[in-house]
Amino acid sequence: MKETRKWILHRVSATILAPLFAWFYFSLISLSEKNYQEAINFFENPLFKTLTIALFFVGFFHAKISLNEIFDDYIHDKKIKDVANILSLILSIVVPVIIFILLVYKI
Amino acid sequence: MTDNQNPISPHLQIYRWHISSLLSITHRITGVVNLLALILMFVWILTFSFNENNYELFLLTTNSFFGKFILIGFTWSMSFHILSGIRHLAWDIGYGFEIKTAKISGILVILSSLVTTIIFWLLARGLI
Numbered sequence: 001m002k003e004t005r006k007w008i009l010h011r012v013s014a015t016i017l018a019p020l021f022a023w024f025y026f027s028l029i030s031l032s033e034k035n036y037q038e039a040i041n042f043f044e045n046p047l048f049k050t051l052t053i054a055l056f057f058v059g060f061f062h063a064k065i066s067l068n069e070i071f072d073d074y075i076h077d078k079k080i081k082d083v084a085n086i087l088s089l090i091l092s093i094v095v096p097v098i099i100f101i102l103l104v105y106k107i
Numbered sequence: 108m109t110d111n112q113n114p115i116s117p118h119l120q121i122y123r124w125h126i127s128s129l130l131s132i133t134h135r136i137t138g139v140v141n142l143l144a145l146i147l148m149f150v151w152i153l154t155f156s157f158n159e160n161n162y163e164l165f166l167l168t169t170n171s172f173f174g175k176f177i178l179i180g181f182t183w184s185m186s187f188h189i190l191s192g193i194r195h196l197a198w199d200i201g202y203g204f205e206i207k208t209a210k211i212s213g214i215l216v217i218l219s220s221l222v223t224t225i226i227f228w229l230l231a232r233g234l235i
Contacts, residue, residue, distance in 0.1 A: 011199060018189045021141070022227075025185055028148065029178060029231035032169040036162040039155065056149065063142045070135060095149050102156050 006065055013062040020055040043107045056099040060092035126213040130191055137188040144181045182227055187220040 027048075031039050042048055067088045075081040122128060154161040168174045194212050197203045203212050229235045 011196060014192050014196070018192065021145075021185060022189065024148070025144070025182065026227065026231045028151070029182075029228065030233070032166065032178070033232065035166075036155070036159050039162060043152075052152075056145070059142075059145050063138075063145070066135075066138050067142075070139075095146070099149060099152060102152060106156050 006068075010062065010065045013058050013065070017055070017058045017062050020051060020058060024052060024055050040107060043103060049103050049107075053096070053100050053103055056096040060096050064088050064092035126210050130194075130213045130216060134188060134191045134195070137184040137191070140181065140184040141188055144184070179224065179228060183220060183224040186223040186227065187216065190216045190220050190223070 027042065031042060043052065068085060071081050071084045071088075075084060151165055155165060169178060194203065194216055197212075203209060226235075
């Protein structure tokens with residue numbers, strides 16, 4: 001990915017992510033006092049389900065770009081840096097896909 | 108890279124600490140902490156979607172002293188990263204570069220992240 005595009009996408013994802021993260025975390029703290037059924041009701045709501053899936057896709061995308069930047073600054077061995085970048089790429093794809101499958105087909 | 112003696116960037120142990128450098132590294136650290144929080148949220152959804160009993164474990168953990176401590180820490184980390192991120196976005200569109208302004212906005216980020224954490228927590232727990 002070109003550096004300029006990466007820079008722009010990082011800012012765009014941050015702007016989308018901030019309200020999503022705050023909303024989901026707020027919901028999680030509220031749910032920490034409620035029972036299992038209320039948590040299931042929360043995730044059965046189509047809007048909440050969509051927003052949660054969006055949170056994981058945008059969140060891990062934003063994290064992936066940020067981690068690349070951190071690895072560039074602190075890891076100086078090219079091989080280790082490449083491995084770290086591949087692992088972060090796998091993480092940023094696998095986790096949101098599992099969340100999508102769980103929320104769409106399981107809950 | 109052929110010369111491994113090149114200086115390592117950023118020089119955290121060499122430069123004298125300023126509010127700007129403190130906020131810069133804290134922004135990165137809180138970003139990584141937020142990623143950990145997101146991974147834990149993933150584990151939370153993953154475990155309770157398979158077994159109702161796992162939800163009881165979540166309730167027990169989050170309502171313990173240690174659990175609350177961690178959740179409040181995550182709340183501060185999120186607040187700080189978002190507020191500091193807004194400061195970065197202001198810089199990106201060309202505002203707030205003057206040294207005095209950057210110092211004031213830095214202090215504002217620290218103070219408002221603490222206030223936001225308290226208000227966020229009280230609202231989420233239905234205490235206000």
